[in-house]
Amino acid sequence: MTRPVSALLEEWEPVIGLEVHVQLATKSKAFSPSATTFGEPPNSLTDPLVLGMPGTLPVFNRTALELALRLGVATSSQIRAKSRFARKHYFYPDLPKGYQISQYDEPLCEHGHLDLIVGGVLKRVKLTRIHLEEDAGKNTHVGAVSHVDLNRAGIPLVEVVSEPMITSAEEAAEFMRSLHRLVRWLEISEADMEKGQLRCDANVSVRLRGEDRLGTRTELKNINSFRFVQNAVDHEIARQLRIVDSGGRIERETRLWDADAGQSAPMRSKEEANDYRYFPDPDLPPLVVDAELMGGILRTLPELPGARFERYQKEHGLSPDDARTLVSDRALADYFDAACTAHPGERSGRMIANWMLTELLGALNADGKDIAQSPMPAAMLSALVVLVESGTISGKIGKEIFTESYASGEAPLAIVERRGVQQISDEAALWEVVDRVVKANPKQAEGYASGKDGLFGFFVGAVMKETQGRANPIITSDLLHKRLGR
């Protein structure tokens, strides 16, 4: 009879290390010039090199190197000035050469980190390494045979390996999400997990709290969504805890996650695992990263999410929640920055953020669009905000103008002028209306005077009706109070 997991977790600590493969968004493959387009007919993106034909030789893709370096810099990794490609040997139908070109003991990047926020607390997860390699093709089992499609073979990948210092499934999922956001932010990968552009293997073990040594680990594969990461890791932790609690031993094995069944099953024993016979690839000279190359990378690196998160709060006074929403997506943050830049003032960040997060995102969501497809450019939103801020239109009218501008693409100012809905803020003009309205409704005036506070709204509404909603609400309120005596 085993105790519940929550009790076991008081005694035992889960230790998780993640290996994430990210497909780099290059147009051609890592070592051959065939295209990398997703979803093409099978085996239509191959050439003699991809097919592993005799006599073919690899030449590395410059852009792949640049994209990988961006990630190295963004994770504060140490970049190796001279790194090497190595051959990793194993036999599998989706690996045409019988070896994968990867990196072994001289990887491109080491000792970086990824900062996560889990349960409101900052956690820095160290990265052992980031290295370059090529992807394999796709093997699909169909009954007694397998079908091989080599379109994916040779697409450049980076492999990001975390130190075994993640301690919960929640953290693991957050690591994935952070990395996902970062690679999209840096525009180095689309990272669409459904397209297999971001894939994760998890190494999971447990040890008694306070123990230094790591327990035997299992490797979890076939995790292809954030939710699966959390479920699979949770499940594995529970599985291991139940075993150790009843005095058993963890087998060193690879387990495949089955999302439908909600459980994992052993794939093969790690002992039988290949000796990969790594050695430096003699077809490829060392990868040299010099000051000039690094200079270019640093110059073109976008401001990272963390830095923007801070800046939005400090410079624009945004709430942490709003700031976090904006930095969750580079396109959102860029839109916000563009809108702020277009705005003549410097202290309108909060208002712009407000309009973005409520009106704009609301409209986009209803349309099933994302910010990149927004029919309203950032400058136009900015212009609308200016109109409201300056009192030219009321906030309420502003919302109507927004809807029309979003739909038609017409500039807000043009709509305002065409519809003649400028806000009336002229006190004299408004006094005239206020006076007329109060005179026209003596019963309600009396009622208000005798203490029926709710009738104030009646008068506000009447003024708005008279002015087609254009009356400045604050001045109206002020003047009404004066006219009604309280």
Place this chain on the structure above:
Amino acid sequence: MSEFWTVAETARRVAAGELTAYRLVENVLTRIRNVDRELGAFLEIDLDGARNAASEIERRRTSGEPLGPLAGVPIALKDNLVTKGVATTAGSKILKGWIPPYDATVVEKLRAAGAILVGKTNLDEFGMGSSTERSSYRKTRNPWDASRVPGGSSGGSAAAVAAGLCAASLGTDTGGSIRQPAAFTGVVGLKPTYGRVSRWGVVAFASSLDQVGPLTRTVADAALVLQAIAGHDPRDATSLNAPVPSYSEGLDRGIAGMTIGLPSEYFNHAIDADVRAAIERTMTALKDKGAKLVEVSLPHAELALPAYYIIAPAEASSNLARYDGIRYGKRAEAQDLLDLYRKTRGAGFGPEVKRRIMLGTYTLRSGYYDAYYKKAQQVRALIKRDFDEAFAKVDVILTPTTPTAAFRFGAKVEPLDMYLADVFTLSCNLAGLPGLSVPCGLTAEGLPVGAQLLGRPLDEATLLRVGAVIEATVGLGERRPGGIT
């Protein structure tokens, strides 16, 4: 007889219209038909390709369009050079039936130069061997003595040139596979500096050692063919971005004032008496022509063989991992995937290839890598250092190409015995240096002897210059092989 025209002479006559390319091709094909059944040099003859190339040359010539420097020259290609639309087997059953969809860079270059590519020649399977006995297809004989091997692994290429079946051929050299068969068959064989010639389209044996080079009947011809194939290739990341000089210019400048090194470790080795005598006559001739001969030391020379036989099989075991019959080549019937791999490779590879794959797999295993492969690469650096120090004192190094002349079929049974035949040629590949074998005489039994010249990186021109002197003084002159005619 047109069979023994040089490259230079053939190109000249074709350009002048003295005989048409069609005629030339038919002559070549006839000679091949007559001689090759016994000689066994060719695995594949490209009749259509050759005839089409001849047509194209005649079309250009008659319409006044420029002809390439090798226009009309019949050239054979070792069958580990990939040829588009023409079967390429690398001498192995595992590639039976493979028709490549692309051309090797050297093939493209020869075509562009106007050469007529007559066919693919026999080799030890995947280049692994020193006698061509390891071909899975046929036996190639030495045209000087049909009971003897032509050498290997470029035995077919050497025999074809020696027997006048073509004007020149391309071979590959990983541990001596151009130079040794050149020596055994009395032709000129050149292994360029590593990276001088593109390896794109060369079926890989040992990636850090393989190079393509010419086999010709004269030194001047070797210069012409090297000229056509040398140069940087962006498709080969190991190809050198260095300018290609004119190899023919200055060929007959002579060697007065040059210093030639004689490595004591080589000459202290067991060498056949007739071979030693021929080399000594060569030394005398070189001295007479104004060169200074000095002794040099290459202290790590004896380590070349073990270093090579760790590095080459290791790289080979890796390069041959792609042969599984799944995307091309011969695939065995099998019930499951593991069986498919094991049966295809077990049946498709010959015993020497399997031996080297096993050896390479053994030494690359984790735990063994440091003691074997890494150690061998360190020793390699020491061997290179020896050469660097020697070349500070001398311009070229002279050695016999091989310790003996061509041996008989079946003479080398033990693998180590066969490996020892390469002892003089291996260092050159390990150090990445250029090496040239030039005929320098015959043994008492009438078998050719080769003199080997080793040079500084990218100094093929100097090797060819010295080679020209050897050819003019102690070369075979007009003597032709009489073993198979």
Place this chain on the structure above:
Amino acid sequence: MPTLTRKEVDEIALLARLHLEPEELERLRTELGTILDYFVTLAVVDTTGVPPMTHAVPMEMVLRADEPQPSLPVDVALRGVAKRDGDLIVVPAIIPGNDP
């Protein structure tokens, strides 16, 4: 070190995916043993501080511009494939649990 056991030879043959007949295995066992013995000469050489040489002539790094080129038409690409299903390559199934 060397003189290989039969077990070792089997393991290497499996790693290399070579099916070998018993006579072949036995022959290789002795041949490889002899060759490996010979390599002992290397072990005694002092190579302290010598960097392993991967290329004789130092190679410059070579990179390729990220410009896609046309791929092979699928029928040319698969011309040498023994077993096809449409444009997919067919191989026997990997039996899970059986390291393929």
